[in-house]
Every structure is written in C-alpha cells, then in structure tokens.
Amino acid sequence: MSADAPLRGVVFSEPQALKQDSDTSSSLDCQTRGRIDVLNHIPVLGVGLSFRKELKQGILAEPSRVDFLELIADQYVDKPLFREREAQQLAQKFPLVVHGVDLSIGTDCPPDSEYVAKTRRFADLIGAQWVSDHLSFTRVPASRLGQLTPIPFNQEMASLVIEHLKRVQGEFDQPFLIENISYYFVVPPSTMSEAEFLTTVVEKSGCFLLLDLTNLLNNSINHHYDPFEFLDQIPLDRVVQIHLAGSTFTSKLWIDSHSRPVPADVFELLKYAAPRMSLLKGVNIERDQDFPPVEELFAELDRTREILKRYSKPRTFPSALQAGLSGQ
C-alpha cells in the first residue's frame, strides 16, 4: 500500500443514490432525533489533530493550521491537576473533543461507572463538543490488556453493546460516538459481517459513529473485503467524526500503528464517503510515533481540507462546513 498506488484488487464503484433526509429521520426514535438536534447545534469543527505532547510546541506555534484537537481522556483523568490545567489552556485556544480508550464496552460486565463519570467530568471541564470510545474490549475485571481487542460480530454481542451504549450515552450531555477498530483476528462465533454489526449497534443504540477510515482499510485488506462496499452498508449519515492515520505492514498484516503518513488509499475512501456524511463535524489525523516535522502534518490537514472541499456536494453538506472550509 504505497502512498500513491491505487488499491489492488478492489473495484471502485459509483456512489449509490443519496438518501433523502426524510427517509432517515422517519425511522429514528425520539431520543435519537433529540440527539441529532443537539448535534445540529454543534458547529462543524473542521480538520484537526489528535493531540500528543510531542506535537504541542508545533501546534501552539501555528494554531491557525489546526481547527480542533482531540484529547485522549486517559491522559488527563486520574492525573495530577496540572494535566487538567494544560487541557483547560488548550480549550481556550481550540475546540476540543474527548476520545476514551478504556471504556471496554464490548463485554458483558456493565460499563465502568467510575470511568464514565470521570470522563464525563473531564469532558464538561474542557467544554468538549463530543465524546467517543471504541467498539472493543480492553480489560476484564482486575486485568487490563492495554490493546483494543475485537469482539464477536453476532446478535448477542450486539445486544449487549447496544444496552451498554444506551446507558453510557445517558451519562453524557455531549453526543457519544463509537469507533470501529482495526482487528487482526475474527472472534468466534461471528455470524454477522462487521458492517452489519456496526450498523445494528449504531442504529439500535442511537449513538453516532466515529469512522476510522484507516482501520476500515486495514480490516478490508487483512480480512479480504471491499471497503467501498462496507461504506455502502453502514449508516454514513450517522458519522460525526473521521479518523485518518498511517499504518505499517508487519507479519503479513496491516497494523494500526499511527506511525506513517495517511496513505492515498485512505483519502480515496474519504472522497467516496464524504458526500453522504450529512452529520460530519470533524476529521482528524492521528500520529502517535515516528513524528515528522509538524509542517508535514499540517500539509496532510490541508490535503484533507482540499478533498472535503472538492468532494462534498453542497446540497448534502451543511452550509456551515462549506463556510468553514472556504475560510481556510
């Protein structure tokens, strides 16, 4: 998967006919419609970065290059107060969103109420626009795995996750998003495809989606499916945020390392999906290691903005997004 080579063995398909908003809204329950109302009052944030201490100096030197920042909740919760102060200082300069990594929603233990409460407290403290976490499990009682671990794609697990998500969402004033992960093995018994599973969870829980396009690409190659078909099967009109990152090829698998530039294939997926994401509020790039000069990351953000500007269709994107982009 080189930076500019097209996807191999994947047939590009034409975008499906766009759904009318009325088709979508009529099937939503009251709570979900309420959450969408809340979301409609949140401004489109634009194109941002996942905040890492290694990038702090570069970001603060040129704040106008970054539209928003995503903070990892676990780097601030249960940490000394000076960490919270740092986050509050960032909140004065940037719109912020909060991203958790340890909710571990994909298990039959109820969500850790303390973790949820602390994440909520932090999100409120910094005025986060929304909160997200992963569709995975990371721990069992008294034991942390420290890795986003896959869960089986079946109706029983979907029901568990839906129940948990309904409970978790109720704890936040902000919209709550769930993210698709890179998974390297299928957990048995999986009787649904990943797309079916994700769609069921999102639609029945009423939550929103943080669509990680790099994870989608990794999974499509590692598990031999068409990522464009995947995009056709999931509710793109529930996508609020997108993650982009670069992966590494190790041991015959594409690994979600966040250590490389965003590859061209991921941008192709963004171009394909962008016109249908009516609720999209933010796209951010994740870089966790092998940090390049910050100007390279800013250039990736600019490229992302250009793609959104070129591939969004005015009649399906909120006018605020267009106004935000034209202001760049």
Added chain:
Amino acid sequence: MSEIAFQKALVKILTDTKLRRALQANAGESSALLGLPPEAVERVLEIDPDRLEIFAEMVMSQRVNDVADGLPMTSRLLGENLGPLAAKFYRSSSVEFSQRHQPPLEFARFLAEYLKTHPPSPFFLNDILKYEMTTLEMFDEFEEPAVTSVDAFKLRSQSAEQLLRAVPLRLPNVRVLSFSCDVLPAMKVVKENGVTPSPIAEQTYLLLLMTSTGAIEQSRANLATATFFEACDGKTSLDGVIESVFKKFHQRNGPLPTEFTRDCLSLCMSLVERGLIGLAFASE
C-alpha cells in the same frame, strides 16, 4: 458460558506465552490444569493461531512501550534486555494492573530489586533508574502546593532564637536523591545522543522539585544539605534538626559551634525561599 469468561481466558492466553504453547499442544489437559473453562479455551483455539500470536506479540510490545515511555533513559540503557526483563516482570507480577500509569512504576521497583542480585551494566544504571522511578513517584503522589508565598523580609527579620524554635518540614513534591556518579551530564548524554556515557564514579546529590506544571526542577546539593533536608521531618524544631545533623558528621555531643549553627540557619532560609522546605513558627 458468559462472554466475560471467554474474555478472561483470552486475556490469560494472550499474555502468557507458555500457556498459549501448552494449550495449542494439548488443550484439554492444559485448560483443566490451569483452571480455564474448557469451552472458553476451545473457543479461543478456534481463532487463527498465527493471528492470535501476532496480536499476543502486539500486546507484549505495547506493555514494553508503556514501560519505556515511563522510563525512557532506563529503557535506553537496558537496550535489548528491556524486552526480556519486561516479560519477566509481567509474568511475575501478582498485581493485574487496573490503571494505565501503574506498570512503569511497578517495573521500576521490580528492576531495582532485580539489580540487587544482577550487577547493573552500565554501573550507573541504578542511578538513572532511581532518578526516573522517583519522578514517577512524584507524579503519582503530586499534591497541589499551598498558595502561600514566602515573605522573605519577615523571614530574615526573625531573630536566630525565633528561627531555632520554628519547625522545618519537607514540602510535598520535593525529594533528595543520592547517586554514585554525576548523573546530570550522564542523563544529558543518554537523552540527547542515545549513547551510553562514561561518567566518573563519585557521590552526588540532587534536590528535585516537581512544579505546579509538572516540570522537574533539579538542584545540585552536597551531603550536608541532603542530610539537613532529610532531617526536616515536620516534628523537630530547627535547633533539633541542626543538632542531629551535627551529630551525624561529628559523632559527638556537646554545644554546637556557633559557625555551624549560623551556616545551618543560612541554609534553612535559602531552602525556604526556594520553596523546598516550609517553616512553621510557634505562633502558627
């Protein structure tokens, strides 16, 4: 079988290489011996073994990275030994870490014990470890400093008798450490160049202060200052502290030389003004 039972088995199998090999060789016998539900093990063994192995390596790699992030200089000096030592640590650890910030500190404590029976290489590895372990402890135990400023004029206008009756105490977020080499330039070389320096063996002392922004300020000290600082226990008056310091160096009782008392008073005021110790007067 509940999902949590399966996930507990999965976690155990992912984090224990020997168990994983044993199960792949003989699932029935091993799962019974190791107390795992057979049906959970069977389900795990349905997973592609190559991919399970890759993920297990990722889990271990992340654990090693967590340790390296918390102990960067120590990790650099350990080099190739870091991985095997981290694996040994996680195998031997009876605590299943429930918080993300625990492993580096617990590994540091494990390594400190390990180095008591395995001579460190390079010789100053213990010093670097001590420094990094202490900064992790300071992070963990950080207290918001009280918002009081030192009134230097008031302090210096106190008579010697008043000062001697005051009780000095070590402030939170401050530590004093002793090292077997001049650790500051050694750390600079490790941090900047990633190479192993060759410091001269000599006893040195540092006073570390974690500021309200989480930064570490460090000052060189000598044995006398370190001893004085350690004696400020928050219960003993200043004259008692000075007396105990004198006894440590001179191994005798009797009246204290005036010059020694005067030097200690001067040191005390300097440490107070720099926010390293507090001083409680009798009227407070």
